[in-house]
Amino acid sequence: MHIGERIGAYRKRRGMSQDALAGLVGMSRSWLSQVERGVRGVDRLSTLNDLATVLRIDVADLIGRDWVLAPDAPEQVAAVDAIRSQLASYHHLLGEETTPWPLPQLRIGAVQVHQAYQAAEYHRATEMLPALIEAADALDGYQGRDDRETHLARCSVYVAAAKILTKVGEHQLGWLAADRATHAAIAADSKAAQGMAAYQIVIALLRSERIDDAERVAIRSAEGLMPLIGSDKPDTVSLAGSLWLISSVIAARRTDRATASERLNSAGDLADLLGHDGNHWWTAFGPTNVQIHRASVASEFGDPYDVLRAATEIDTGALPAGLQGRRSRLHIDLAWAQTQAKNDMEAILHLQQAERVAPEAIRYHTIAREIVRELLRRSRKPTPALTAIATRAGVLD
Structure with missing residues (x-):
């Protein structure tokens, strides 16, 4: 049994409905339904602890084994602490001097961090963010000849920050960055920028259930x-389509x-x-x-x-070119499908292909790590290929 099946079994033993259990752990019934069906995993150790407490069992009962495997959250990216500190600094509010970047430099920085994100180079993208966020914050409230363009560049920086932070599991920080993007988009008086910021608000809200x-x-x-x-308006068409x-x-x-x-x-x-x-x-x-x-x-x-x-x-x-994250997502979906169909070797091949396309993709994708766990559970003797994937994904200690 996978974790979701165990949750369902213990829930029924306690005589609880999905609505009741979901409410007690602060989640939605649809989320719990998907967990119990194996469609998605439990991506927070705190949620796993809450489930065990409500069901009056140990976490190990839900896992089905002692903690041999690593926790279900990805490793923290080192630069996240620096991003958190920068988002909390409020230099611009406190009147503390920071050196603003020239507008072309801010634009280039925003482009580079978006490109790194779409290439699924999450560590590199995260390392760029603290300085970019500081530069964007320094221009908050800017009024001048390049007023609109400056706020558009700020919006782009905050959107990139929201993308990366939610990807590496920092959902609340991602929500904060997305909120700053909306304010910059409104300051720029741009419907397109507001659509881009709205998309990241949606993602942050989804990740927060x-x-x-x-x-x-x-x-x-x-x-x-x-x-x-x-x-003749590809920008608006693309933003509406994405939403x-x-x-x-x-x-x-x-x-x-x-x-x-x-x-x-x-x-x-x-x-x-x-x-x-x-x-x-x-x-x-x-x-x-x-x-x-x-x-x-x-x-x-x-x-x-x-x-x-x-x-x-x-x-x-x-x-x-450059959309490696999108390309890898298809292979992760196919790995899930082949796992559900009990075609384990095909699933492993798709996980390998997802890694070839975007080496960091599996480590920062909750369902991908759940797939790896399921394949390990079913394998009496994991193949070297599966063991290597599990190690790189942070699933094996």
Whole structure:
């Protein structure tokens, strides 16, 4: 039995409903349903402890063994402490002097950190952030000849920070960075920037299990952009399309198939209007990303064969250069599907391919680490390939 099955068994033994248990540990019923079905893992040790306390058992009872495997959270990126300190410094509020960067330098820095993130080079991207955030903070409230462009650059920095922080498990810091992005976007008076910031707010809310709030922001932001779209406005088309894609994932987490399909189709229509695989406003939006999300939505529903069918229509080579994170995501979804279908060797091959495409992808992807754990559990004698993956992913001590 995997962890989710054990949670379900102990819950039923206690005579508790999913609504009751989820409420007692501060999570949603849909989250618990997905955990019990093995669609997603428990990505916080604190949540695992809370579950064990409510069910009146030991954590080891849920794990099914002593703590031989590493905790389910990724290792902390060293630069996160520096980012946390910078976000808490408020030099600009306290009137403490900092040296502002010239606008071109801030723009270049924002581009570089976005590129590192999309290449799944999370350590490198994180190391860039403290200085960039300090420079962006120094320009808070800036009014001058380049007022709008300055705030757009600040928004881009904060969006990149939100992406990276949520990726490495710092969800609350990610939410804070996304909130600063929204203020910069509003200061810039840019609907596109507001759409980009809204997407990161949605991601941060999702990672914090605030699914209803995430859905509300995603839908209202997408609807707000729809009157502005046109074949000559690829930025707006891409941002609206990305918001429909994430809203389809949210619908899948609520196990609402009809709504998830409807939102995927809305994104597909926008991808057709765009007519190519692009990366406008760092969205990676286009026909191929829509297809990747179809596979991801199928995995959210726990349908491995639908994932495999969707994958037959995907050519990740069509994606723009540098989108290694997107490419690796498809292999992770396929590894999950093959694991569910009991095709362990094929699952290992997809995990290897995900690592080849983006070496840091598995370590910072909760479901990928859960896949590795499941494969280890089922294997009487793990292959050298699986053992190596597990070690690099931080699953094995």
